[in-house]
Amino acid sequence: MSMKSLGDLAVTEKFLDDSERLYGDPHPTRYCVRNSRRIVVKVGTAVVTRQDKRLAVGRLGALVEQIEALVSKDLQVILVTSGAVTVGRQKLFHQHVLNSSPLKMQISSGSPTTTICNRAAASAGQSGLMALYDTLFAMMDLQASQLLVTPRDFRDENFKVNLRETTEELLSVSRVIPVFNENDAISDRSLDKDKLSGFQDNDSLAKELARELNADLLVLLTNVDGLMDGPPKDRNSKVIHTFMPKILENFRFSSGSTVGRGGMEAKVASAWDAAQAGVTTVIANGKLPSVLLRVMEGMQEGTLFDRDVVEAEENASRCTSTAASEDGDALETVRDLALSARTASRKLAACPTETRVKILRRIASDLAANEQLIMERNMRDVASAERKKLDPTLLQRLKLKPEKIRTLVKGIQAIADQEEPLRKLQSRMEIMDGLVLEKMTSPIGVLLIIFEARPDALPQIAALAIRSGNGLMLKGGSEARHSNELLHHIISNAIDTVAPEVGSGLIGLVNSRDEIRDLLKLDDVIDLVIPRGSNALVTNIKQNTKIPVMGHADGICHIYIDQDADLDLACKIVVDAKTDYPAACNAVEKVLVHKSLLGQVYKIQKQLDQAGITVLGGEEAVKEIGNLKKAPSPKHEYGNRTLTLEIVRSMAEAVDHIHSFGSGHTEAIITENKDTAEDFLRKVDSACVFHNMSTRFADGFRFGLGAEVGISTGRIHARGPVGVEGLLTSKWVARGSGNIVNHDEGIEYTHRPLPLGNDRKPLSDAVAPVNGVVQGQ
Incomplete structure (x- = not known):
């Protein structure tokens, strides 16, 4: 032939x-x-x-x-x-x-x-x-x-x-x-009808x-x-x-x-x-x-x-044919999901501590029991991402390894073991004789979390939301679809099994970008948006919603090697901060070296080269060190085994450089001079500032928070790794006996602070404080 x-x-x-x-x-x-x-x-x-x-x-x-x-x-x-x-x-x-x-x-x-x-x-x-x-x-x-x-x-x-x-x-x-x-x-189909x-x-x-x-x-x-x-x-x-x-x-x-x-x-x-x-x-x-x-x-x-x-095409058709209703049916669908999350969150917040703890322990055990299935689904996502030539940084974030799943399980168990966060007394004050005003912790409400290529973020976020009594709307990256759907199913099933009165509607998972657009319009239902992803993602979210946004756009972390640094220790810390997980937002991206160490920079370069780290130079470093290629910009996040080396003349110049080109995430100083270290810790305005340690410690699990919904570089509400406490707000509670204002006639305001200890009266016959915490029903 x-x-x-x-x-x-x-x-x-x-x-x-x-x-x-x-x-x-x-x-x-x-x-x-x-x-x-x-x-x-x-x-x-x-x-x-x-x-x-x-x-x-x-x-x-x-x-x-x-x-x-x-x-x-x-x-x-x-x-x-x-x-x-x-x-x-x-x-x-x-x-x-x-x-x-x-x-x-x-x-x-x-x-x-x-x-x-x-x-x-x-x-x-x-x-x-x-x-x-x-x-x-x-x-x-x-x-x-x-x-x-x-x-x-x-x-x-x-x-x-x-x-x-x-x-x-x-x-x-x-x-x-x-x-x-x-x-x-x-085959015999007659048996399969x-x-x-x-x-x-x-x-x-x-x-x-x-x-x-x-x-x-x-x-x-x-x-x-x-x-x-x-x-x-x-x-x-x-x-x-x-x-x-x-x-x-x-x-x-x-x-x-x-x-x-x-x-x-x-x-x-x-x-x-x-x-x-x-x-x-x-x-x-x-x-x-x-x-x-x-x-x-x-x-x-x-x-x-x-x-x-x-x-x-359906959305375009809907927008064309429904001039009187800009949002259309799609918005109503995601509104229903968000409303279900709000209803369920209020039921969850009213549950006793033991119920929320049981849910978390069930999630942890189910994740551990399904490790092989989770790995298999994740492998499907990874294989697809590799075929589509996904950016290597995102690919690293996408991969779930057995040790990462086990860390997730430990983190959720740690969250379950934490002190009860809800209805925790923050202050007590006598307003007037016989009338006490109390301030206590309360859930924020419904959170919208948007994350790219990070399936491990889903159970972390869910655990923190459950412990703090919040409802959740989740949007994961399409590249992690199989992993996210399975993890969402495991968590929803655990909630339904342990607390059917709350129901799986507590956590909604959406898949399309159009649904995100509609969710961002629900400022009357969703209380906080936390994006976890690229600068472009965070910027886009902020520009397209009235809902408050918490998070960080960049993870440009610095390590300053001071003139009094132990160079061997400095190299050890820098290598760890870059190679432990290069795609993480707390990996070091720029190393600032005091000019007095210029003659020993080759030692640092050698150690980095042996660790497989590519070193590019900042403007001053390129001038002073002849064999360095120039970095793309003074404000660049690599997300891989590449970093920028720059030369500075003093600690003050290092601090100014960090404030000019950093993202306010995490910075560290390597020095044996304690006075210099304290000066650096005091002057650097970032969410996390360290002395003689890797920037990789800036993490909710390592901080003892169990996990994190993200790291906030903002200055309002929460800053740094955001755990359970970062997902709480407060409310004021007072119990009167027919008190009225009546133009303040005959009222003498005392405004006397009261202790939170056992000398106070019970808040109610049914709800009494234990160690300053009001236990749920």
Whole structure:
């Protein structure tokens, strides 16, 4: 068989050389497709079968060429194929062509065959189909690898784990194509009618695989141009290029496939299910030349199913059609979530201490028990992020390692062990004889936390909110979707189990950017926004909401090495502050060295180089040290193993430099001179200021807070690592006996401060203070 007979190779080569000139510009709705790195391609029976019910070898060859073109672009392709029954029928027909047995009659007739005959044909045809794929792929220097599955397999969680591990290993080997098919030789659908939870055809098999294998794109190749607005055979019917759910309201599908179990209705159902799970899907005509390549280049080929595109179009339509209501239904939906969080938070705040502690202990134990599952979901996020070439700094923040999960568990347990934060007396004052005014701690209300690529932030924030009696609205980065959804489920289930009266509505999780836009408008429901992410994210949040915002935009931390520093100690601290977790906001970004140490700077450089740290120079350092490349700017956050070295003439100059170019996060001085150290600690205006220690200590867990919702560089309310106390406000409580003001006639105000100890009267018969803390009911 010649390569020429396999398809139009010239078209493929031309596509690779000059795709834009050949096909034009990508369609605006299809840019989501162009970013795909892992693709599941399902080849329908109608694509691989000719009119005479024989295998269409030429089409398979053309498809293999297109797959090779994608693999050559470093894309990962997983193939789901039909055709085993077709090949088997041909083999069995030729085997029994001279035999007039019932088997021959079943195979040679155009009528549907029995289930037993299909299984027999699949058994005979599977090896032949794979032999053909082996030959075709080998001609393109690719290797096919067969994986047979049944619907019942997908009910077994162990099977799913093994499936993912096997596929990941195959894809890690260069130029290997996993080829999936249903094992029709042993499948028996008659047993699965009432409880089928796997797949019903190769369309739904492809959907299940796309979800389980964390694919970016699913392409369902069939024998029509996509979902049509009329019968496919009607010349006036047009392709619906972008699927919208409302299409199905008055839509009638034609009959199913004449050669397979599927049909357009099955394809649309599978495509939309996949899209809702975050896998962009395209239904296209597999008989057209280079159709797979056209899809991957973002051409308007076939029908696109994409959750974000649908949301964007629905929102645009809603904004256009609802002039009288600027917010529309979407705002009402997120308002409902926020209101549920507020209602639940008030119930939680009224719960006794023991209830909130039990919830936290249940969350900690459930996180520990599900460590493997959490790791597996996180690996799916990480694999997807690596394929999409996520920024290395964000990628490091995305990864969850076993030790990080165990630290989370310890942190939540530490929060549970903390002293009761609610209704804690802050002051008591006698206003007048017989009337006492008390100030006590109280929850803020509903918090909106927005965090990028940090799945570990979710349980930390949830634990702090639960301990402090606050409701939560959470928006995590899309790159951590699988991790966030599982963590949210574990936490919500723990709340529902321990305190059903509070309910899982206490913590809402939203996924789209449009929902964030709507949430930022709810200043009457949400009380505080805490963004955790890039400078651009924080700035954007501040510019688009009336809700108070707490947090920090940058983490530009400094270490000043004083003239009286121990250089060995200084190098040890700087290396730790940069390498312990380079992506963290408390990692050092700039090292200031006293000019008197200029002759010994090479020692510092050597230590940093041995630790794998790239050193760039500030303006003065570049002048004084000849071998330094200049830093991008005097105010730059690297987030990796790079830092800026700068020379200063005094501690006063170091302090001025920090105030000019720092972010007010964390600064440290390395010196053996205690007077100089105290002067530095007193003069530096940052949230955290240290002497002879790593900036990495600026952390809620290390500060004994259990965890943190973030680090605040602001000066109002909370500053530095924000734990439980940072999520509290106060309220005034007084208990009178018919007191009235009456223009202050006859009232003598005493305003006498009272102690918080045991000499005070109980606040009520039911609620008495214990060690200055009013215990909840």
